[in-house]
Amino acid sequence: MAGPLQRVLMRSAASAMHRAKALDWHYGPGFDPQKAAVQHEALARLISASGAEIEWLNDADDGLADSVFTHDPSLMTDHGAVILAMGKALRRPEPGLHEAAYGRMGIPVLGRIEAPGQVEGGDCVWVDANTLAVGRGVRTNQHGIQQLSNLLSPKGIQVYGFDLPLWQGEEACLHLMSVISPLADDLALVYAPLLPVAFHQMLRERGIRLVEGDADEFFTSNGLSLNVLPTAPRQVIAVAGFPKTAAAMQVAGCTVSTFEADALCIACEGGPTCLTRPVLRQ
Numbered sequence: 001m002a003g004p005l006q007r008v009l010m011r012s013a014a015s016a017m018h019r020a021k022a023l024d025w026h027y028g029p030g031f032d033p034q035k036a037a038v039q040h041e042a043l044a045r046l047i048s049a050s051g052a053e054i055e056w057l058n059d060a061d062d063g064l065a066d067s068v069f070t071h072d073p074s075l076m077t078d079h080g081a082v083i084l085a086m087g088k089a090l091r092r093p094e095p096g097l098h099e100a101a102y103g104r105m106g107i108p109v110l111g112r113i114e115a116p117g118q119v120e121g122g123d124c125v126w127v128d129a130n131t132l133a134v135g136r137g138v139r140t141n142q143h144g145i146q147q148l149s150n151l152l153s154p155k156g157i158q159v160y161g162f163d164l165p166l167w168q169g170e171e172a173c174l175h176l177m178s179v180i181s182p183l184a185d186d187l188a189l190v191y192a193p194l195l196p197v198a199f200h201q202m203l204r205e206r207g208i209r210l211v212e213g214d215a216d217e218f219f220t221s222n223g224l225s226l227n228v229l230p231t232a233p234r235q236v237i238a239v240a241g242f243p244k245t246a247a248a249m250q251v252a253g254c255t256v257s258t259f260e261a262d263a264l265c266i267a268c269e270g271g272p273t274c275l276t277r278p279v280l281r282q
Contacts, residue, residue, distance in 0.1 A: 001278075087138060236256055
């Protein structure tokens with residue numbers, strides 16, 4: 001999840017969010033669609049500057065504001081894409097956008113998560129090439145995890161489900177990736193108090209060094225201080241305004257680029273990882 005980023009799926013906030021109502025989408029009072037669009041463009045520039053090619057989802061005026069968070073509706077594997085099923089009702093049309101995009105891009109679809117199964121990409125963390133950790137919580141259920149295991153186990157991939165805490169309630173979003181961001185194959189940024197114990201033990205057993213994000217910054221950002229996108233090992237993009245967490249990554253050998261994201265990430269509960277669906281890493 002931290003190899004050099006080559007190709008990534010994104011959707012423009014200018015089109016997806018321009019008529020979004022904050023109350024409908026559970027966005028905070030800082031949401032401003034025009035400002036969010038400008039901030040999203042800044043993120044896209046950083047990603048392009050890293051050398052990655054951005055594949056843009058279509059700009060149809062479909063009212064799917066959360067579709068800018070392209071990490072969630074699909075999962076990429078070495079064997080093709082898995083089309084996921086969203087736990088948030090307003091997002092249920094989004095996997096179809098991804099399946100259509102993969103068809104245009106010539107990427108095979110390995111399979112689909114079907115109801116009553118639910119899996120969101122933010123709950124999926126590749127520990128290594130043959131091990132996938134999945135958070136079981138508000139947005140991802142056991143039916144979905146079992147279907148994912150059925151698809152991946154014939155490819156030699158083990159899928160492990162880990163229970164997540166409720167934290168701020170069912171309307172909020174705590175994904176497994178809310179409490180961990182891979183920085184390199186052997187390095188991850190975490191907020192350990194909310195990590196499932198068995199998952200924490202797995203990471204340590206696999207020799208993955210854990211960098212602790214600052215607790216105060218984690219809470220003031222609703223977890224977004226921890227949501228960072230690696231464009232290469234130890235090269236990351238993060239939301240601006242959380243210097244202690246950035247410093248912890250820098251001490252661990254990371255280079256950290258930031259962008260202003262109060263109206264986009266902080267207000268809408270999704271960081272730079274959420275805003276991207278990596279399709280190809282080197």
